[in-house]
Amino acid sequence: MRVRADRTMGSYKAQIPHLLSSPNPNAKTLKTPLLNPGTPSTRRSLLFSLSSSCGFALFHGKLLQSSFMDALASSFDPVSQAEKDASSVVSRRVSEAVELLERGKELQAQGDFPKALQFFTSVVENYKEFAFSDYARVGRALALYEVGDREEAIAEMEDVSISLKGYPEVHAALAAALYADKHAPLLAENQFAIATLLDPHFTDLSYVIETKHWPPSLELAAAKKAASLSARLCQKVQKALLQSDVQSKNDKSPVTVADYGSQALVSFVLQQEIPADFSLVAEEDSKDLRKDGGQETVERITKLVNDSITSDGSYNVTLSTEDVLKAIDSGRSEGGSQGRHWVLDPIDGTKGFLRGDQYAIALALLDGGKVVLGVLACPNLPLTSIGATGQHSPNNEVGCLFFAEVGGGTYMQPLDGSSAVKVQVTAVENPEEASFFESYEAAHSMHDLSSLIAQKLGVKAPPVRIDSQAKYGALSRGDGAIYLRFPHKGYREKIWDHAAGCIVVTEAGGVVTDAAGKPLDFSRGKYLDLDTGIIVTNQKLMPLLFSAVRESIKEKAASL
Numbered sequence: 224m225r226v227r228a229d230r231t232m233g234s235y236k237a238q239i240p241h242l243l244s245s246p247n248p249n250a251k252t253l254k255t256p257l258l259n260p261g262t263p264s265t266r267r268s269l270l271f272s273l274s275s276s277c278g279f280a281l282f283h284g285k286l287l288q289s290s291f292m293d294a295l296a297s298s299f300d301p302v303s304q305a306e307k308d309a310s311s312v313v314s315r316r317v318s319e320a321v322e323l324l325e326r327g328k329e330l331q332a333q334g335d336f337p338k339a340l341q342f343f344t345s346v347v348e349n350y351k352e353f354a355f356s357d358y359a360r361v362g363r364a365l366a367l368y369e370v371g372d373r374e375e376a377i378a379e380m381e382d383v384s385i386s387l388k389g390y391p392e393v394h395a396a397l398a399a400a401l402y403a404d405k406h407a408p409l410l411a412e413n414q415f416a417i418a419t420l421l422d423p424h425f426t427d428l429s430y431v432i433e434t435k436h437w438p439p440s441l442e443l444a445a446a447k448k449a450a451s452l453s454a455r456l457c458q459k460v461q462k463a464l465l466q467s468d469v470q471s472k473n474d475k476s477p478v479t480v481a482d483y484g485s486q487a488l489v490s491f492v493l494q495q496e497i498p499a500d501f502s503l504v505a506e507e508d509s510k511d512l513r514k515d516g517g518q519e520t521v522e523r524i525t526k527l528v529n530d531s532i533t534s535d536g537s538y539n540v541t542l543s544t545e546d547v548l549k550a551i552d553s554g555r556s557e558g559g560s561q562g563r564h565w566v567l568d569p570i571d572g573t574k575g576f577l578r579g580d581q582y583a584i585a586l587a588l589l590d591g592g593k594v595v596l597g598v599l600a601c602p603n604l605p606l607t608s609i610g611a612t613g614q615h616s617p618n619n620e621v622g623c624l625f626f627a628e629v630g631g632g633t634y635m636q637p638l639d640g641s642s643a644v645k646v647q648v649t650a651v652e653n654p655e656e657a658s659f660f661e662s663y664e665a666a667h668s669m670h671d672l673s674s675l676i677a678q679k680l681g682v683k684a685p686p687v688r689i690d691s692q693a694k695y696g697a698l699s700r701g702d703g704a705i706y707l708r709f710p711h712k713g714y715r716e717k718i719w720d721h722a723a724g725c726i727v728v729t730e731a732g733g734v735v736t737d738a739a740g741k742p743l744d745f746s747r748g749k750y751l752d753l754d755t756g757i758i759v760t761n762q763k764l765m766p767l768l769f770s771a772v773r774e775s776i777k778e779k780a781a782s783l
């Protein structure tokens with residue numbers, strides 16, 4: 224198990240890969256007959272394997288036209304009509320099953336494991352006669368693992384590893400599951416040895432991560448679950464927002480029971496799903512809640528969190544008020560350049576939340592100071608483009624979940640759990656056609672400086688002002704081309720206000736830098752420590768934007 228010793232077996236909890244990416248060319252040839260043993264292998268399977276679109280055939284060394292072949296076939300056809308009909312039924316069923324299998328693979332690659340599970344299960348249950356239904360069992364086993372049905376997943380993997388000999392991914396997945404869930408390192412070692420024997424690529428860690436997307440999927444599934452549940456909690460609170468929900472922090476910014484509830488819930492879900500080496504850097508702590516008079520609020524938060532846990536149904540626990548306070552306080556980590564740390568803004572854009580506008584639950588994972596995964600739940604963001612004005616038609620459905628893993632692209636999924644789609648930043652190259660986002664609150668970003676930059680670039684559209692990292696999400700799917708953020712002097716940017724948004728945009732093909740052109744550095748603890756601002760756009764526009772920013776900053780400084 225040398226390969227994973229430094230990452231998966233140490234600080235990493237071993238995880239299960241998206242195993243159903245293309246079969247490995249170096250792996251041994253797999254069981255090839257299309258029909259499962261036991262299925263009558265008659266001329267029907269032979270007929271099935273012949274391509275009906277084949278236009279030419281070799282006859283006595285010469286190519287014969289298909290029309291001649293057809294005539295020849297119709298006069299000497301030894302195959303009865305009944306056999307032909309049976310063959311076309313098989314052919315149709317194979318296409319159906321392959322389509323379902325492909326869809327399952329796609330959904331699995333997108334991290335939509337519950338849906339992937341449905342597709343794989345349908346192939347396993349309804350197409351047993353085909354040998355390739357065994358491959359659907361592999362997908363099913365992995366999806367089961369990802370949705371948390373781990374006992375059954377491992378039983379299925381063990382079964383498939385015997386019936387589907389020569390498939391290295393199954394052995395590798397089983398190794399990870401045996402290690403992480405059964406705490407059986409020796410058995411895990413054996414399974415991993417089989418995987419590497421079948422496919423030596425498995426000894427190469429970068430191949431395992433980049434080609435087999437192993438191991439990050441488990442973290443992504445956990446992060447999506449945590450953010451989606453918190454989004455639901457926040458939506459509930461926003462609907463019934465009462466003045467008494469609003470408290471005051473030392474900095475006078477409003478904090479709601481939803482902020483605390485969201486932080487407690489994310490912290491709880493992550494610790495349940497990925498307990499090993501848990502570290503969380505998050506915005507809130509329980510200091511104010513523990514003060515005199517805080518008890519009633521803590522009880523309301525605890526009820527909210529317990530209601531969310533119950534409605535999800537995966538965890539059979541009820542948290543006490545002390546559990547909730549502890550969950551909130553587990554976000555006190557300082558982050559840094561070593562190890563892995565979750566980074567959370569439980570409600571980014573609190574002011575937007577209180578106004579009934581945009582806000583986001585922003586969750587990211589740092590590994591060695593770099594963002595490797597990000598999830599942005601934006602409960603009020605329309606599913607379709609918010610366009611140049613920030614407006615959308617009132618009938619538009621809202622609630623978006625953006626997610627990205629390093630090297631894996633960015634996806635957007637409705638918060639109701641329907642299928643995800645891959646998103647890309649806009650390809651606009653002409654700044655005149657670009658629109659730009661900035662903070663809603665003038666106190667958070669210098670609107671006059673953005674306006675000067677836009678003028679220099681020739682941007683025609685007015686600024687789109689929305690709260691929170693919903694700006695990064697909207698930009699990642701091409702709603703606008705530029706995001707400008709210039710806090711007033713003295714403000715220190717926090718990592719939780721940018722980590723998730725940053726990877727969501729960069730994985731969608733965008734660029735995020737400070738106004739000096741340097742990438743954001745998430746390795747220094749809670750603060751980003753930049754004094755210049757943050758600029759975001761696509762690769763093509765960045766050079767133009769960068770010079771407009773430099774010139775505008777100089778001009779503004781000179782005019783003071």
Ligand SMILES: Nc1ncnc2c1ncn2[C@@H]1O[C@H](COP(=O)(O)OS(=O)(=O)O)[C@@H](OP(=O)(O)O)[C@H]1O
Pocket residue numbers: 476506568570571572573574575661662663664666667668689690691692710711714717720
């Ligand atoms: N003075 C100042 N300058 C710059 N930024 C500040 C400032 N004060 C707060 N914040 C942070 O801004 C977060 C809100 O994000 P946005 O600025 O994008 O949203 S908004 O349009 O201002 O609502 C907001 O996030 P939340 O506190 O989570 O709401 C803050 O982290």
Ligand SMILES: [Mg+2]
Pocket residue numbers: 568570571572719720
């Ligand atoms: Mg914030």
